[in-house]
Amino acid sequence: xxxxxxxxxxxxxxxxxxxxxxxxxxxxxxxxxxxxxxxxxxxxxxxxxxxxxxxxxxxxxxxxxxxxxxxxxxxxxxxxxxxxxxxxxxxxxxxxxxxxxxxxxxxxxxxxxxxxxxxxxxxxxxxxxxxxxxxxxxxxxxxxxxxxxxxxxxxxxxxxxxxxxxxxxxxxxxxxxxxxxxxxxxxxxxxxxxxxxxxxxxxxxxxxxxxxxxxxxxxxxxxxxxxxxxxxxxxxxxxxxxxxxxxxxxxxxxxxxxxxxxxxxxxxxxxxxxxxxxxxxxxxxxxxxxxxxxxxxxxxxxxxxxxxxxxxxxxxxxxxxxxxxxxxxxxxxxxxxxxxxxxxxxxxxxxxxxxxxxxxxxxxxxxxxxxxxxxxxxxxxxxxxxxxxxxxxxxxxxxxxxxxxxxxxxxxxxxxxxxxxxxxxxxxxxxxxxxxxxxxxxxxxxxxxxxxxxxxxxxxxxxxxxxxxxxxxxxxxxxxxxxxxxxxxxxxxxxxxx
Amino acid sequence: xxxxxxxxxxxxxxxxxxxxxxxxxxxxxxxxxxxxxxxxxxxxxxxxxxxxxxxxxxxxxxxxxxxxxxxxxxxxxxxxxxxxxxxxxxxxxxxxxxxxxxxxxxxxxxxxxxxxxxxxxxxxxxxxxxxxxxxxxxxxxxxxxxxxxxxxxxxxxxxxxxxxxxxxxxxxxxxxxxxxxxxxx
Numbered sequence: 109x110x111x112x113x114x115x116x117x118x119x120x121x122x123x124x125x126x127x128x129x130x131x132x133x134x135x136x137x138x139x140x141x142x143x144x145x146x147x148x149x150x151x152x153x154x155x156x157x158x159x160x161x162x163x164x165x166x167x168x169x170x171x172x173x174x175x176x177x178x179x180x181x182x183x184x185x186x187x188x189x190x191x192x193x194x195x196x197x198x199x200x201x202x203x204x205x206x207x208x209x210x211x212x213x214x215x216x217x218x219x220x221x222x223x224x225x226x227x228x229x230x231x232x233x234x235x236x237x238x239x240x241x242x243x244x245x246x247x248x249x250x251x252x253x254x255x256x257x258x259x260x261x262x263x264x265x266x267x268x269x270x271x272x273x274x275x276x277x278x279x280x281x282x283x284x285x286x287x288x289x290x291x292x293x294x295x296x297x298x299x300x301x302x303x304x305x306x307x308x309x310x311x312x313x314x315x316x317x318x319x320x321x322x323x324x325x326x327x328x329x330x331x332x333x334x335x336x337x338x339x340x341x342x343x344x345x346x347x348x349x350x351x352x353x354x355x356x357x358x359x360x361x362x363x364x365x366x367x368x369x370x371x372x373x374x375x376x377x378x379x380x381x382x383x384x385x386x387x388x389x390x391x392x393x394x395x396x397x398x399x400x401x402x403x404x405x406x407x408x409x410x411x412x413x414x415x416x417x418x419x420x421x422x423x424x425x426x427x428x429x430x431x432x433x434x435x436x437x438x439x440x441x442x443x444x445x446x447x448x449x450x451x452x453x454x455x456x457x458x459x460x461x462x463x464x465x466x467x468x469x470x471x472x473x474x475x476x477x478x479x480x481x482x483x484x485x486x487x488x489x490x491x492x493x494x495x496x497x498x499x500x501x502x503x504x505x506x507x508x509x510x511x512x513x514x515x516x517x518x519x520x521x522x523x524x525x526x527x528x529x530x531x532x533x534x535x536x537x538x539x540x541x542x543x544x545x546x547x548x549x550x551x552x553x554x555x556x557x558x559x560x561x562x563x564x565x566x567x568x569x570x571x572x573x574x575x576x577x578x579x580x581x582x583x584x585x586x587x588x589x590x591x592x593x594x595x596x597x598x599x600x601x602x603x604x605x606x
Numbered sequence: 607x608x609x610x611x612x613x614x615x616x617x618x619x620x621x622x623x624x625x626x627x628x629x630x631x632x633x634x635x636x637x638x639x640x641x642x643x644x645x646x647x648x649x650x651x652x653x654x655x656x657x658x659x660x661x662x663x664x665x666x667x668x669x670x671x672x673x674x675x676x677x678x679x680x681x682x683x684x685x686x687x688x689x690x691x692x693x694x695x696x697x698x699x700x701x702x703x704x705x706x707x708x709x710x711x712x713x714x715x716x717x718x719x720x721x722x723x724x725x726x727x728x729x730x731x732x733x734x735x736x737x738x739x740x741x742x743x744x745x746x747x748x749x750x751x752x753x754x755x756x757x758x759x760x761x762x763x764x765x766x767x768x769x770x771x772x773x774x775x776x777x778x779x780x781x782x783x784x785x786x787x788x789x790x791x
Contacts (some may be wrong), residue, residue: 162779183784275692279650282685286657286678293674300664300674301657324726331718433680497753497761504722505771508729508745518730525726537643559672566671604698 111237111460117118118464127167127465134171135473136588139480140177142194143186145487146330146499148197149179151323153439154315155510165447166462170469172443176436177229177419177470180379181477184221184412185488188214197415200387204400204407211403215346216353220405221412222481223349224361228413229474231365232372232420236427236466239373240456243428248451250429252564253572256557257581259431266547267592269376270540273598280539281547288551289310292590295559307519314442314549316511316520318435319402321541323507327500328532344489347482349405356501357409360390364413371414371422375433377542379418383411420470425450427463431550435542535580636723643696650689657682721752737785 121127133510153175160168165345183198190206201221204404208217250258263281270277290301291311302308349357363385371382390410391400430452432438444451449459456463481488511524565571573579591595613664657678667673723749732741744765775782 141774159778275688275695277689282681286681289678296674298664298674301660328719331722336627500753501749504749505746505774509775516781518733537646555677562669562672567668600695
């Protein structure tokens with residue numbers, strides 16, 4: 109199937125009334141969780157994942173993906189109007205977006221962030237379509253050693269991107285990998301670390317774990333800080349940016365699209381990282397860097413475009429290789445696996461409806477989001493005024509029902525609460541939770557490929573170095589690891605000397 | 607603004623954030639307490655050792671015949687090594703820390719947190735015997751009550767929320783236990 113007829117058939121799938129409703133529902137929920145600070149896209153996706161069991165694989169992935177990219181739109185609204193990022197990827201939008209709002213230019217700020225998001229989102233879908241085919245074709249030639257090396261490199265890039273403390277990120281990854289070993293070993297059939305519990309034989313569920321770490325623990329953290337939200341009472345006028353605004357924004361938007369898309373392919377919190385990178389690049393090349401932080405429209409246009417472009421980019425490794433680069437993609441992988449659809453190089457040929465349906469739904473979803481976020485901005489401003497004391501019990505109830513509905517089993521609810529407590533403690537002590545859950549998703553894949561490679565080579569570790577792609581990937585990982593370790597060592601030395 | 611510290615602030619909280627941001631870098635909610643960091647690091651070391659012992663029992667096998675315990679064994683070893691290194695780092699850092707830096711006062715509302723936790727744990731215990739409606743209503747009542755003092759509003763709010771969520775999730779195809787209200791339907 110060529111690209112054109114593929115997209116056409118995709119639109120046929122999406123425009124069926126059922127899928128249309130799920131696409132709309134997804135982006136609506138996405139915008140909602142983007143606007144509400146108490147819960148992020150990962151929490152919302154994991155709560156709703158069990159309700160997609162009864163749907164077709166196309167409908168469920170269309171809706172879940174809609175939550176993921178819809179949240180990027182919603183997040184900017186709170187950053188601009190309240191100076192509180194709705195989710196982490198719009199933290200940087202606070203800098204200039206809020207200043208623009210204070211100067212009475214909330215309208216253009218919201219307008220450029222929605223339109224920039226749309227451009228970035230659309231660009232990344234084009235990029236995705238053109239990159240996924242050659243990559244999937246190459247991926248067909250990859251064997252277990254190459255897969256092992258690529259997943260290994262993902263882990264290294266995760267620690268590299270997570271910054272903060274190198275050791276903490278490593279500890280989180282190792283713990284995540286260990287959590288992935290719980291349950292029956294797929295190669296030997298031996299039960300590992302299940303401690304006699306039948307519920308643990310299938311392993312620790314991804315959904316209760318993600319819900320606990322990103323839903324419950326978020327609520328616990330918010331319990332102790334009074335969230336004060338003062339929304340701008342002024343009427344929002346002139347949503348469409350002027351010609352002058354466009355002249356200043358077009359460069360940042362184009363650069364943001366590229367930065368976002370290519371960073372999106374890499375493992376890690378790419379929407380977050382790309383928005384920061386876009387901001388610092390715009391500031392660096394600007395003729396008037398002193399206006400940044402005072403309400404420069406470039407500081408809104410670039411990052412907002414970049415974080416949306418990153419969402420499209422992050423579908424590339426999932427769809428072409430079956431390797432999720434971030435937690436949201438990990439949840440999508442889980443959702444597809446439930447329907448026995450395995451993402452990877454064979455997805456396009458085996459399930460063209462899922463692949464093209466998803467791509468087309470992203471075009472449609474982005475268009476819906478512009479409509480939802482510009483003319484209907486007033487509704488979201490009203491929703492912002494809902495006090496947290498009303499939201500908190502609702503979020504918790506959704507988590508409880510969501511966890512129970514996975515298997516109609518209360519054990520999942522207990523697991524979720526325990527992960528919530530663990531997540532709360534880890535958050536308090538500045539551990540990043542994303543590497544933990546991503547390593548947990550990738551762990552079983554990593555282990556299976558490692559062991560199959562060893563069986564292939566009859567126990568010779570050199571197999572990883574004898575195959576060119578595997579050798580090159582491991583080489584890059586080694587360079588990253590050494591450079592991180594070295595800069596870390598230097599920092600430590602400086603600190604000790606001081 | 608350099609990108610490095612910005613990454614640190616955002617990367618630590620990918621799930622969403624409620625912290626006020628004034629300068630782009632998300633502020634930590636409380637200064638990491640060194641004692642808790644050390645306690646947690648000891649926990650990692652203990653976990654590593656525990657995993658090493660258990661995976662040895664599972665059978666490590668050899669390189670040509672990797673057993674089910676091989677990967678956990680290796681991970682356990684790595685965990686111990688990284689945690690030991692991290693422990694040294696924390697201890698060294700503590701020595702070089704500026705004494706003028708006062709740690710922010712911990713504002714954890716332990717009472718509220720305890721109440722919410724108790725309500726959460728009560729939920730899976732009561733769900734199947736009492737049924738969805740009664741359990742959800744009671745748990746919501748406790749949760750809303752922990753946030754507000756208006757009895758009547760809390761009562762009505764919990765009742766309506768329980769009913770609406772029951773119909774919504776049943777509509778979405780979720781099977782919720784009826785419990786002691788089974789005879790009514």
